[in-house]
Structures are given as C-alpha cells and as structure tokens.
Amino acid sequence: MSLATTEATAATPPAARPRRWTARPGEAVAFGLVAIFLLAFLVVPVLTVVTVAFQDRATGGFTLAHVGDFLSNDLFMRSFWNSLYVSLMSVAVASLIALPLAYFTTRFEFRGAVLVQTLGVLPLIMPPFAGAVAMGLLFGRSGSVNLLLGDWLDINIPFMEGLNGVIFVQSIHYFPFILLNLSASLRNIDRAMEEAAQNLGSHGFRLFRRIVLPLAMPGYVAGASLVFIKVFDDLATPLLLNVREMLAPQAYLRITSVGLEDPIGYVISVVLILFSVLSLWVSSLALRGRDYATVQRGGGGLARRRLPRGQAVAAYALILLILALVLAPHLGLFLLSVATVWSFAPLPDGYTLAHYARVFAESSQYITNTLVYAGLAGLIDVILGTAIAYLVLRTRMAGTRWLDYVAMSALAVPGLVLGIGYLRTYFGVTLPNGTSLAAFWGIIVLALAVRRLPYALRACTAALQQISSSLEEAAENLGARRLRVVRRIVLPLMAGGIAAGFVTSFATAAVELSATLMLVQSNADAPLAYGLYVFMQSPAGRGAGAALGIIAVVIVGLSTLASHLVAGRGGKESA
C-alpha cells in the first residue's frame, strides 16, 4: 500500500498548471487502492448492516416508512436539535481552551512547550468506564469538588448534568483535536509575516487576530470540524451523563437492545453519517477560494517572539489553570488506581499499589497488543490520510473529494455497527490455516484504522494546504524526479501535520472499545481497552481498571512526546 501511494503521489506535477481531466496512471492506481480499501473495510460492512433502515419488515422491499417515522417523532427531532446545539457549543468552548495553549507554545519563547503540548493530548485518552467513574468521583453531584463546596459554602454545582454537562465534558475531552491541528498549522507559519506586521506597528491581540489566526485557519478548521463531528456522533459521554435525548445515544440504545430488530436505530445511523458529511462540506466552504500556502516554513525569519515579563506571568498562569482543569479527570483516575475504597468522600479511604501489581500479573499482554494495534492503525491512517489529501489537493481527478467524504463518514458509524458488519462480511472468509479472517487479530487493526482514519486525514489535509506548490515546481524545474520531490520536499514539509495525525489516531485507537468488543476472539489477542472492560464489570476490579487506564495514558503520553521530538527534529532538518 505504502509503496504504491508514494509512487502515485510522485507521479503528480504541481497543481498550479492548467486543469487536466485525465489522471496519470500512478494517481489512478492510488485512487483505486484507497477506494478499494474504503469499500472493503468501511462501505460494504456498514451497508450489510444499515440496509435494514430502508427495508419493509413484511416484504423485505425498499421503503421510506422508517425515515418518515424518524421525521415525525418528537423525541428524535428534539434529539437532533440537542445534538446540534451541544456540538456547536463544544466547538466554542474547546476553542477557548485550545487557542491559548496552541498560540503561546508555538509562537513565543516558551519553556516547557513540548511538555504542554504532550499533556494537552492526554484528555483524548479517556479510558472507557474508568474515565467515567473518575469524572463522577471528582465532578459529580457527590464528587470531591461538590462535597467540599457543600461543606464550605453549602452549594452544589451541576457540572455533569444535562446538556451543559455534556458540553463541559466534551470540550475537555476533545479540545486536543484543535490543539494538535492548530499547533501544527501555527508552526508552519513564516515568522517573517509576524515580523512584517510588527514593523508596521501591529502587536498583541490585533496581531494574533489579523495575521496569525487567519494564516493558521486550515489547522483550526480541521480541528474544529473534527470536534463538531465527533461530538455530534459521540455516544459515550452523553450515556455517561445519562443524557439520552441526543441522536447518537438514541441510535446506540436501539441497536444494542437484545433481540430487538428496530429499524429506527439504523435510520438514525444513516442520518448521523449524512449529517457528518454535510458538516464537513460546510467546513470546507470556510476555506474555499483562499490560499494558505506560504513558501517559507516556520523556521524562517528571526528568533521566536519573547513575551514581556508581566504578560509571560499571565500566560503561564492561564496555561497552568487550563491544564489543571483538563487534566483533573486523569488525577481522579490516578487516585482511583491507588485507592483502596473511595466512596462518597473527597479523597479515598486509603492507598495501595495492589491494583498495579494485579494488572501486571494478569494482563501484561494487553499492553503489548495495544501498542502493536494502535501503532499499526495509526500508520495505516497517516498513509491513507496523506494519499487522500494529496489526491484531493494536488490532482484534478473526478471523485477524489468523495474519498474524503467517505473516509470522514467513519466518524459517524457506531463501533458496534462496524463490528457486526465485519463479522457479517468476513467471518465466512477463511485464512490458509483454516481459521476465519474475522478471528485474525489483523481485523481488529483494520477496524481501529477505519474508525480513526478521519483524525489523521484532517491533519494531513491541513498540512498539505499550507504547502505552496511552487516549492514542488521549483524542485521539478531543477530536475528532481517526482518520487524525489515527494520524498525530499512534500513529506518533510508535512511532517508536523503527519505527526499530529498519527498521535491523534494512535491515542484514540488505544482506548477504542465498541468495535473491539465485537471482534476480539481470544484473550491473547485482546487490547488494553478490552482488559479495562473486563475489570470494570465488578466492584473489586474498579481499581485495577483505573490502573490499566493510567497505564494507557502513560503509554500514549510517552508516544506523543516521542513523536513531538521526532517531528521537531524533522522540521529543523527541512528548515
């Protein structure tokens, strides 16, 4: 796959030339391979499941009656508007959290920038169940914060109740999408732009608003559209807060009822998919007709700006405050993992390391499996993401945009639906050694890759949008062959975006549960999220589950740090 992609992308001349309507052979091959992958592992499996939405129960023929039921049902329409409201508000709040973190750490001399960037990714890794319990213990009605507030001031703040609770938790959970993509974009901006503006007398907020933010728009839009679509399609958080009047939980609750074949659940899934694609199209309008490419990378110009002393103190204070808020759930998770019993009290009754001992004794295979699965899935995602981004932005082939839309629709497909689809499509296929293809651990990797592809895809697209094609033209004029252009010019310049995409895909794949739970067929092949699930089903397993969650967070944190360092080095070399 990777070889073909590289050749294909290499076969592309700069986009600035006049329109061509025929595709180069390499491009066509890349297009074909990506399309086959998406068809085989996303479109076909999902279709085998969701066709129920348009089937007449009696005759099996086509019908729109279920869609009519959906439209005429008050509950579903209310759910739709709630989902829309929550998604928009979450984008707004997540932007408020992410903007200062991204801006200060990339455009200024800022000590600990890499640390802040790394810690800023951790909220993405909210281990299933364990994260929920930890959040409840801290922010719930009887959580630490409210128990203390009740003692001191006799008030109770409903952090985790209703739609506002969903917005609160979703913003904390998903702002790293904006942080990662925006940071990657900001690093790519030529510092000469800021210097020129400063020379002309612009500074402070005006400089940020008029120069820096507009130039970083591709990254911001990539992150914001991910937050929007993800929140719109997310079911874990609303269910954790017991908010049911949103679309994704409604679909989930109906699909997962034992023994019921209610088509409405699948109708809602189809609506979610269509709406995700629609919102992606709307967000692409925001960038249409503008050119974000700069010839110089972020390394150009003079040194990074310095903050005056007073402003520096304020910036550090703001960033520490934000980090304290967004990392609170992980503090709760850590306390839970070393607690003996923690019940209706601000802090645990006692502390122990027994949970970690139990996890390492019983389930170390989960850790290696997770690293392998999530790593492979992340790799597949950046390869596909780069290929699709290149096809969309650098070629004029008809239908490339549809690859983008189809790949993004994976965000809206419930994991359970994908899992069932895989079993339905691939269980009958046997491998040479006689076992079913669906029982092979590689199928879990593919499921993870498909579910997390949208993250890498948005990051890669944003990165490529910022590269001026004149650089590629220049290289070609100097006689470089296309393969060499891609390897020496395009990929190094995209490194930051690709790293951001890999981190997001990897981090979120490491804690994916719903499709995994359907596809795992032996304990030896199970990833960490499955182990977490197994622990969290019993009171005695709560601490062990939290310990496994902390291990997941540490693993992802270290991987993020490593990829920041690698991307940083790559960036310096290319500059």
Added chain:
Amino acid sequence: MRFTQPVLGRRALGAMAAASVAGAARAQAVSGKVTVVTSFSNDVTAPFKRAFEAAHPGTTLEVQSRNTTAGVRFVQETRSNNAVDLFWASAPDAFEVLKKAGLLEAYRPQSQGIPDTIGPYAVNDPEGFVTGFAASGYGIMWNERYMRANRLPEPKEWADLAKPAYHDHIIITAPSRSGTTHLTVETILQGEGWEKGWATIKGFSGNLRQITERSFGVPDAVNSGQVGIGIVIDFFAFSAQGAGFPVKFAYPSVTTVVPANIAVVKNAPNLAGAKAFIDFLLSVQGQEILLEPTIRRLPVNPAVYAKAPAGYPNPFNGTIGLPNFRFDLGVSEKRYAVVDALYDQLVGTNLDGLKRATKAIGDVETRLARRDNPQARALLEEARALIAAMPVTAEEAASDAVAGSFSGRGGPGPRQAELEQRWAGFARDKYTAAAAKAADAAKAAG
C-alpha cells in the same frame, strides 16, 4: 498476538473426533480448548477457570468477555462457522433469543442434589437448552455514607421508594437495557397486578435521579456515592461489600429469585469440553466457588449453603420473597418487548415531566402531614391517578396487535415507532395534568 489458535483448533478437532470414536468413554476424552462467551467479569470467571483447568488437566478455558448484546450478536453472526462452545450470562432474555434462533444445543447435566425450582422459577429450561447454575434475587442497594449524610431512612419495600424523602436519590437501569431490571419490573407487575404494579413502578420512578444504560452503572454509582439508592440484582451489592464498599442490600417482599444460566452453543467445536464445564459448574466444588467474596452468588445446590458464611441469603429456606408468589413465564414472554417499551416511553423519555409531577405531589404531602386538609388530599389522589394511568391494559399489552409491532417482522398492527410516539404523548399529557392538580392541591392546602 501469538498464532496459538490454529494449533488449539486442531487439538479441539482432535478432541471431538476422539469423543465421537470413544463413545461411552466421553468423560475421559475432555481436552483441548473450551471457548466460553460470557458477560461476567474477571472476578467471576477467573476462579472458575483456575479450578476447571486443575480438575481437567489438558484443557484450557478460553474466556471471551463481551457484554450481553455483543455476545448474542457474536453468536448470531458467526453461526456459519461457529467457534464458541458455551454462552454464560445472567440475562434470561439473551438465552431466550439464542434458543428461539436455534443456536443452542440441548444438554441435561448429570448432577446430584439440585432441585427443579427455586421459589417460583424453574432452575433449568424445560427443553434442556439452558441450565441454571446460580440464583440471584432483585432488590434495593444503598450507600450507607450517602444515606447518613442525607438523613435518609433505610428502605425496605418498593413502595417505600415512592416516599417524598427519596426524591432524586434513586438510580435504575432501563428494563430495555437490562434483562435483570426487566424481571424486577415484570415481577412487580405480576406480584401486584398490572394497574397497581405500574402505579408502584411509576411511584419510585418519579424519584429517580438517573436511568443508566448499562446494568453495572447502577452499582458503580451507588458504590462511589454518586447516587444513594440503586435497584439491582443482589450479587452486585454482595460483591461490592466483599470489595469493602459501605453498601447494604434488602430484598423487598415482592421479589423473585431467578437462575443465572449457561448453555451449549449449537455445533460447538468442543462439545465434550462444553458439557464437562457445565457439569463442573454444578458439582459441589463448582457451587462452592460461588460463595467467594468477589462473586457472592446464590448456589442452586441447597447443600452448599452449609458452608456459606453467617447471614448469607438462602432462597431455599423461605427468607426471600413471598412464599405463594408464582412467576408466570408465559405471561412474561408474551408482553416482554411491550413492557420494555412502555417503561421507556412512560418513564424514560418523560422522566423530567414525571419527576416534576412527583415532586409537586410530594411537597404538598409533606405540608399535609403537618396540617391536614381533606380537599387537598382529594386533589392529590386525582393527581396520583393521573400519573398511574396506563395507555394500554394488561390484555392489550399481550395482544397480537400491540405485541406484534415489536416482533421486528411485519404485522397487522402499527409500527413500533408509531406506538412509542403515541405512548410518549399520552404520558406527557397525563404528567402535565398531574402537576397542575398538585398545584391546585397546594393552593387548597393554603
């Protein structure tokens, strides 16, 4: 990660061949891998795995943990090339679905000393497809610290939970999400009758804080003190006590004890191993494992209770539930999906309206307790009747016209979504009217 499966697969095949050749000598032929799909946690499965593998050297018990939905789906979707030997779970409805789909194999274990019934419930499926291995009762669990902090008395009966003091302190799973909660609701309906039963259910539902989507969410919330009182299956509370949480549990008088089950999956690759595991579960050794602090389920072998710690509940000595209550399985099956959908529409989607009306009634009642007023009392009774009103009678709920809408196949009646919309609208109107009546009562009370 390691490619152990093909090897074990061949061994399992070998075991099957050996079993069929050896004929009568089946018991000795147990070997290879026994694959079990289960919704039980590691705390339950691990002790059984250890003991079973020790009792049958050469066998491994491969535990695939899935939640009940995923487990049922998995067995359904992989039927063409089945690799699962056993399905092991609590929810009786999951087994019903598998049995109806023809995905189970009948097996009558050779075990001694296990009665045919526990209370009103048969231990085993009459056709031999499903075998009960442990019993569980339904009841009320609470967090002692939470109760002390909020000065709440300990509840004993379902009706207690409808009292104003408990408003916003209770948590439950929707019956459509949890087969065990479904049985709780169905038991109340059969124990108290359709109309009165629904009045009781809506009574305590008006005091709910939350309805969770997975059954373990309820003990999770009570254990951590997020909510004070949960409506749960008994072992959730007992195993939490075993893990040190400050929780207590009570069986209300209208309750039932039902078996948690295991069944052999059709075309099991290791049939001999599957049967051996069921026999092991039902042996005295297997039954005693149920008494471990992190498991705490009720054995189906009455003799095992002699080894139980003091105060261990025993369904065979008449201390749990009503002695004369008979659970009618036929009635339950006929209206299964209807009861779930009714709860979802009357309580689930209208929880805010129901809570508002219940709170209004509770406030007036608290005032009337200080200074009585007959006119206000009459208005409150009207408000309560409005809350209790049902869109369908017991007969209609079991009729083909209504129950057929939930079968997933075509039928003469309306589609499921149409019915649900109608019921939700019915409940919304009644609760609004009830809240208005309660407001009138408040005025009358002065």
